[in-house]
Amino acid sequence: MKYIRKSICSLLLCVSMLAVLLTGCSGGKGTAATGDARILIATCAKGDAFRDMLIAALESACDEQGIGHDTVYAEQSAEQQVAQVKEAKSQGYTAVICRLIDVDTALQVERAADGLPVIFVNNCPDEGYLKADEYIYVASNESVAGSYQAQYVLDKLSGKSEINVMILQGEKTHSATKGRTEAAKRVLNESGKKINYLFQDYADWSPELGQEYFEIFNSTGRTVDCVISNNDSMAVGAIAGMEACGIDPATIVVCGVDATADACRLVKEGKMDFTVCQNAVNQANAAVDVAVLLSSGKSIKDYAGTSDTGYQVWVDFEKVDAANVDKYIK
Known part of the structure; x- marks a missing residue:
């Protein structure tokens, strides 16, 4: 009887150690502390003040939530951007946040994502290419x-x-x-x-x-x-x-x-x-929140700012003049 108990304890210990080892192996870059979301941020060349702020804010939002992410730059090549998105699924990403180089390539980007949710930011494709809980535009209403x-x-x-x-x-x-x-x-x-x-x-x-x-x-x-x-x-x-x-x-x-x-x-x-x-931080936080929700198969219909269509999430613009500019000076 003692032998049986000892064997069971040894077996449980081995299983526990194996679980720890497996957890350690899967805990590298790309595994979110808040779940299994891993986000590819696909954008164009650096150089535009707001766009650069937005990309930095997206990366910070992912870091703050413990979400794995990578950023790829396609310079000004729409073809390169499509090719980068095409690799996303096989590389283990669960969602794509995309700043389109050319709005006319939205359909190609969506097809390249191969079933992954795509969250467009800063450059909106035609609404015909957006779809509730699948292809979303997160931004401020231009x-x-x-x-x-x-x-x-x-x-x-x-x-x-x-x-x-x-x-x-x-x-x-x-x-x-x-x-x-x-x-x-x-x-x-x-x-x-x-x-x-x-x-x-x-x-x-x-x-x-x-x-x-x-x-x-x-x-x-x-x-x-x-x-x-x-x-x-x-x-x-x-x-x-x-x-x-x-x-x-x-x-x-x-x-x-x-x-x-x-x-x-x-x-x-x-x-x-x-x-x-145009609040880059608020837009970035919303885009990452949406990416995480869709990565887990959830709907964004109740997410703050989601339009009645279900495929747009609006972040408010704010007026700035001499009366309140000090608030915006960092």
Whole structure:
């Protein structure tokens, strides 16, 4: 009897040791402390202020939750991005968070994911490619940002019956470019004022192009009352162009989006009037939360910010001007 008990105890000890060893072997990179989620973050080249903040925030959100993750950069090659996503499932990832290089490749990315949930951020594909609890877009509603900008201009220039406008647009294929521009123009056009669009062109989020375009426009001898920029970097460039041309930026209403450090500094200095905070940390936290839920087979229908469609999660934009800019200066 003692022999049998001893054998059973030895067997239980071996099983326990084996379980510990197996747990140790599976506890490497990619195993989440909160579950089995492992996330591939697929994005394009570095260099854009907000996009870089968002990727860093996504990585931090994963780290804070103990979730395994890797980030891959496809530079500006949509084909490379599709190829990277295609390897995700075989490499053990449970979800993909993707900043699309080209919104027209959304279907290819989804097919490449081979059944893995895909959470798109910062560049929205056509809604026809989104699907509840499978293909989700997590971001801030771009039309809100454009509306905020236009309303600020109208309030600031309320005494004018005619407004000359310059619009600096982002990348032609980016969803934010269309959403922000169309909303801003709609609000301006519905104001009852005479709106003259004296300059509108794609400056591709670039401060250098923002400055170059303002200097080119100024050389025509015409003047604008406001500059509405799809992001802060182009607005910062436009202000540099004003200063290069000997124009006081305080005489032109300048509006951007993102509440970057440079933009907030210029708002504080009185050289820039308004920006809209696109909260990278909140967007990243939501995207990671959604990825974890979908990785475990759960629905996001009750997750805060989920739209009625079930395939969009909205994170609020925040207005920033001289009255509250100190809150956004780090």
